[in-house]
Amino acid sequence: xxxxxxxxxxxxxxxxxxxxxxxxxxxxxxxxxxxxxxxxxxxxxxxxxxxxxxxxxxxxxxxxxxxxxxxxxxxxxxxxxxxxxxxxxxxxxxx
Amino acid sequence: xxxxxxxxxxxxxxxxxxxxxxxxxxxxxxxxxxxxxxxxxxxxxxxxxxxxxxxxxxxxxxxxxxxxxxxxxxxxxxxxxxxxxxxxxxxxxxxxxxxxxxxxxxxxxxxxxxxxxxxxxxxxxxxxxxxxxxxxxxxxxxxxx
Amino acid sequence: xxxxxxxxxxxxxxxxxxxxxxxxxxxxxxxxxxxxxxxxxxxxxxxxxxxxxxxxxxxxxxxxxxxxxxxxxxxxxxxxxxxxxxxxxxxxxxxxxxxxxxxxxxxxxxxxxxxxxxxxxxxxxxxxxxxxxxxxxxxxxxxxxxxxxxxxxxxxxxxxxxxxxxxxxxxxxxxxxxxxxxxxxxxxxxxxxxxxxxxxxxxxxxxxxxxxxxxxxxxxxxxxxxxxxxxxxxxxxxxxxxxxxxxxxxxxxxxxxxxxxxxxxxxxxxxxxxxxxxxxxxxxxxxxxxxxxxxxxxxxxxxxxxxxxxxxxxxxxxxxxxxxxxxxxxxxxxxxxxxxxxxxxxxxxxxxxxxxxxxxxxxxxxxxxxxxxxxxxxxxxxxxxxxxxxxxxxxxxxxxxxxxxxxxxxxxxxxxxxxxxxxxxxxxxxxxxxxxxxxxxxxxxxxxxxxxxxxxxxxxxxxxxxxxxxxxxxxxxxxxxxxxxxxxxxxxxx
Numbered sequence: 001x002x003x004x005x006x007x008x009x010x011x012x013x014x015x016x017x018x019x020x021x022x023x024x025x026x027x028x029x030x031x032x033x034x035x036x037x038x039x040x041x042x043x044x045x046x047x048x049x050x051x052x053x054x055x056x057x058x059x060x061x062x063x064x065x066x067x068x069x070x071x072x073x074x075x076x077x078x079x080x081x082x083x084x085x086x087x088x089x090x091x092x093x094x095x
Numbered sequence: 096x097x098x099x100x101x102x103x104x105x106x107x108x109x110x111x112x113x114x115x116x117x118x119x120x121x122x123x124x125x126x127x128x129x130x131x132x133x134x135x136x137x138x139x140x141x142x143x144x145x146x147x148x149x150x151x152x153x154x155x156x157x158x159x160x161x162x163x164x165x166x167x168x169x170x171x172x173x174x175x176x177x178x179x180x181x182x183x184x185x186x187x188x189x190x191x192x193x194x195x196x197x198x199x200x201x202x203x204x205x206x207x208x209x210x211x212x213x214x215x216x217x218x219x220x221x222x223x224x225x226x227x228x229x230x231x232x233x234x235x236x237x238x239x240x
Numbered sequence: 241x242x243x244x245x246x247x248x249x250x251x252x253x254x255x256x257x258x259x260x261x262x263x264x265x266x267x268x269x270x271x272x273x274x275x276x277x278x279x280x281x282x283x284x285x286x287x288x289x290x291x292x293x294x295x296x297x298x299x300x301x302x303x304x305x306x307x308x309x310x311x312x313x314x315x316x317x318x319x320x321x322x323x324x325x326x327x328x329x330x331x332x333x334x335x336x337x338x339x340x341x342x343x344x345x346x347x348x349x350x351x352x353x354x355x356x357x358x359x360x361x362x363x364x365x366x367x368x369x370x371x372x373x374x375x376x377x378x379x380x381x382x383x384x385x386x387x388x389x390x391x392x393x394x395x396x397x398x399x400x401x402x403x404x405x406x407x408x409x410x411x412x413x414x415x416x417x418x419x420x421x422x423x424x425x426x427x428x429x430x431x432x433x434x435x436x437x438x439x440x441x442x443x444x445x446x447x448x449x450x451x452x453x454x455x456x457x458x459x460x461x462x463x464x465x466x467x468x469x470x471x472x473x474x475x476x477x478x479x480x481x482x483x484x485x486x487x488x489x490x491x492x493x494x495x496x497x498x499x500x501x502x503x504x505x506x507x508x509x510x511x512x513x514x515x516x517x518x519x520x521x522x523x524x525x526x527x528x529x530x531x532x533x534x535x536x537x538x539x540x541x542x543x544x545x546x547x548x549x550x551x552x553x554x555x556x557x558x559x560x561x562x563x564x565x566x567x568x569x570x571x572x573x574x575x576x577x578x579x580x581x582x583x584x585x586x587x588x589x590x591x592x593x594x595x596x597x598x599x600x601x602x603x604x605x606x607x608x609x610x611x612x613x614x615x616x617x618x619x620x621x622x623x624x625x626x627x628x629x630x631x632x633x634x635x636x637x638x639x640x641x642x643x644x645x646x647x648x649x650x651x652x653x654x655x656x657x658x659x660x661x662x663x664x665x666x667x668x669x670x671x672x673x674x675x676x677x678x679x680x681x682x683x684x685x686x687x688x689x690x691x692x693x694x695x696x697x698x699x700x701x702x703x704x705x706x707x708x709x710x711x712x713x714x715x716x717x718x719x720x721x722x723x724x725x726x727x728x729x730x731x732x733x734x
Contacts, residue, residue: 059133059134062125062126062129062133062134062135063134065122066126066139066143069119069122069143069146070146072115072150073146073149073150073153076108076150076153076154077149077153080153087153087237088152088153088156088157088233088237089156089157090156090157090158091156091157091158092155092156169261170261170262172261173258173261173262176254176258177255177258177259180251180254180255180258183247183251184251186244187244191304192243192244192300192301192302192303192304193244193247193300193302193303194302194303195303195304196303
C-alpha cells in the first residue's frame with residue numbers, strides 16, 4: 001500500500017512538472033514563466049525526497065537542501081529583475 | 096526591463112535573508128566537510144557560500160555588502176591557490192611524492208573520535224579559490240554603473 | 241629517493257604568480273620577485289638537465305598513485321631541455337617587460353599572467369598523461385587569453401574574441417579525442433597508451449584518432465591549414481607578449497605532436513607520418529609566402545613562425561635518427577631565435593612607433609647595435625653555417641634524404657633561402673637607406689632594451705658555435721624519441 005502511494009505521488013509530481021513545462025514555454029507573460037520555474041524547482045525537491053524514500057537512503061538529503069537554496073535564490077533574483085530591472089544594485093538609497 | 100521610480104518594500108526579503116544567510120553558510124560548511132567520502136567538497140562548498148553572498152547582494156546592495164564584507168575577492172582566490180599549493184609542499188619535507196595525502200583518527204575533546212585527512216587542506220584551498228573567482232565574476236558582471 | 245624535483249619547474253612559477261597577486265600595487269616587489277623566481281627556475285632546470293643527463297629519464301607519480309592509474313610527470317631529455325629554454329625566454333621577456341610595461345598595466349596582474357603562462361607551458365612539457373596535458377593546456381591558454389587582451393586596446397579586443405573562439409573549439413575537440421582514445425584503450429597514461437595501442441595493431445579507429453590529435457595540436461601549433469588565427473592574434477598584443485607567444489605557445493603544440501606521434505601513434509607510419517610531412521611542407525610554403533608578401537615587420541616574423549613549425553614537423557615526420565635529432569636542435573633554436581626577433585621588433589617599434597617598413601628606414605646610423613643584432617639574428621634564423629639554425633636544418637634535410645623524400649627535403653632547403661630574403665628585406669629597407677625615423681628616441685632609453693635581446697643573441701650564438709658541447713644532450717633527447725621503450729620503461733618501471 002505504502003509503495004503504491006509513493007509511486008502514485010511520483011507520477012502526479014511528474015505530471016505536474018510536465019504541465020508546468022507547458023506554462024514555462026507558452027508564457028504568456030514573464031511572471032508566469034518565473035512562477036512555473038520556481039514550482040518546477042519545488043517539484044524537483046519533492047521527486048528527490050520520494051526517490052530517497054524508495055531507495056531507502058539519506059544521501060539525497062543534501063541535494064534537497066541544495067535545490068531548495070538554488071531555486072530560492074533564482075526565484076528571488078528573477079522577481080527582483082521583474083520589479084526593478086536590475087538584480088544587484090550599487091546603492092539603493094540614493095540613485 | 097522598465098525601471099520604476101517607486102521605492103519598493105523589501106522588508107520580507109531582507110528579514111528572511113538575515114536568517115537564511117546563516118543557514119546557507121552553515122550548510123556550505125557541512126558540504127565542505129562531507130567531501131571526503133560523500134558528495135561535497137571544496138568546490139560545492141565554495142559555490143554555496145558564494146550563493147549566500149549573492150543572496151545578500153540581491154536583498155541589499157553592493158555598498159552595504161562591501162561594508163559588511165570588506166574583502167577583495169581576487170586576493171581570496173589567490174589565498175586559496177596559495178593554500179592549495181602549499182599543501183603539496185609538505186610532501187618535500189616528508190620525502191613522499193608531491194601531493195601525497197595521509198589520514199588518521201584523532202581524538203578531539205568535544206567532537207570525539209574524528210577522522211582527519213590532509214586532503215582537507217587542499218580542499219580548503221579549492222574552497223577559497225571558488226569563492227574568490229565566483230564572487231569576482233558576479234561582482235564584475237553584476238555591477239551597474 | 242623520490243623525484244619531487246620534477247614538480248619544481250611547475251610550482252615555482254605558480255607560487256610566484258600567486259604571491260604577485262598579493263603585491264599587485266608594489267611595482268618594485270613585482271619586478272624583483274618575478275626576476276628572482278625566474279633565475280631560480282633557470283637554475284633548477286639546468287640542474288634537472290644535468291640530472292637527467294647522468295641518471296636517465298626520471299618520473300614522478302603524483303600523489304603516490306601508481307603509474308598507469310595515477311598521473312605521472314616525466315622528465316626526459318627533450319622535455320627538460322624545452323623547459324629550460326622556456327624559462328630562459330620568460331626571463332628575457334620579463335627583463336624586456338620591466339622597461340615597456342608601465343605601472344598602469346603591471347598593477348593589473350601582468351607579471352602573474354606571465355608566470356601562470358610559464359606554469360602551463362612547463363607542465364605541458366613535463367606531464368606524462370594525456371588528460372593532464374589537457375589541463376596544463378588550459379592553464380596556458382587561460383593565461384594567454386589574459387595576456388593577449390591585457391592593455392585593452394581595440395585591436396586586442398577584436399583579436400582576443402577570435403583567439404578565444406578558436407581555442408575553445410580546439411579544447412573541446414581535445415577533450416573529445418581524449419575520450420575517444422580512452423574508450424578504445426582504457427588508459428590515458430602515455431607510456432601505457434603506447435603499449436596498448438601497439439597491442440591493438442594497425443586499426444582504422446586508431447588512425448582516425450591520431451588524425452584528431454593532429455588537428456587539435458595543429459590548431460595550437462599553427463600548422464597548415466589551421467594557422468589562420470595566428471597572424472592576427474599575434475599581431476595585436478605588445479612585443480614582450482608576442483615574443484612569449486611566438487616562442488612558447490606554438491612550440492607546445494609542436495612538442496605535443498612530436499610526443500604523441502613518436503610515442504603512441506606508431507602503427508601506421510606510412511600513412512600518418514607521410515601526411516604530417518606533406519602538411520609540414522605546405523606549412524613552410526605558406527609561411528614563406530606570407531613572410532615575403534608582407535611589409536610589416538611583425539607580420540614577417542609571425543609568418544616565419546610558420547616556417548619554423550613546418551621545418552620541425554618535417555624532421556619529426558621522417559622518423560629517422562638524424563631527422564629527429566635535427567628537429568630537437570631546430571626546436572630549441574627556433575624558440576630562442578623567435579623570442580629574440582620579436583624582442584628586436586619590439587625595440588624597433590618603441591623607437592619608430594610603427595612596424596610598417598614603408599614608414600621608416602636608415603635606422604642603422606643612429607642605432608648601429610640594433611642593426612647588427614638584427615643582422616646576426618636574421619642570419620641565424622635562415623641557418624647560415626656557424627650560427628644556431630644550421631645544424632638543425634642540416635640534420636632534418638639529411639633525415640629527409642635518408643627517407644627518400646627528395647622533393648620535400650628540397651622544399652625545406654629552398655625555404656631557408658626565401659626566409660633569408662624575407663628578413664633581409666627588413667634589414668635592407670628598415671636599417672639601410674636614407675635616414676627616415678618618424679619619432680626620435682634618446683639612445684640611452686633604448687640601451688636598456690638591448691639587454692634582454694643581447695642575452696638571447698649570445699645564447700643563440702653559443703648554441704650555434706658550441707654545438708659540440710650540446711650534442712650529447714640532444715642525442716639523448718633524440719634516442720628517447722626514436723625508441724619509445726626507454727620512455728615506457730622509465731614510467732612503468734617494468
